[in-house]
Amino acid sequence: MGLKDKVVTEGMKLASHPAVAPLLQDERFMKLFLAALSVPGRLNDLTEEQKANFIRIMGLAKAQDVADLKRTVRALEDEIGRLRSALRGPSEGEG
Secondary structure, X not given: OOHHHHHHHHHHHHHOOXXXXXXXXXXXXXXXXXXXXXHHHHHHHHHHHHHHHHHHHHOOOOHHXXXXXXXXXXXXXXXXXXXXXXXXXXXXXXX
C-alpha cells in the first residue's frame, strides 16, 4: 500500500468519525480545507512564474528556444549541403 493509498484510507476513516462530521458540515472549515488543498498547485504556478521572470530578466534562452535554434541550424546546414552539391554537380559532369 502506497503512501497515497494510506492517506486516502486514513482520511476516509477520519471523515466517518462522529467527532469530525460537524466540521465537515461547517462551510468555513470546508473553505479552509479546500484552500489548503490548492496550496501545492499555487506554489507550482508561483514557482513557474518566478522562473519565467528570471529567465526573461537575465536574457536567458528557454529550452524551447534552444530546440528551435538547433532545428533552424540543422535546416540551414542541410540547405548549405544541397547548395554545395548543386554548385559542384554540373561542373563535375562537364569536366
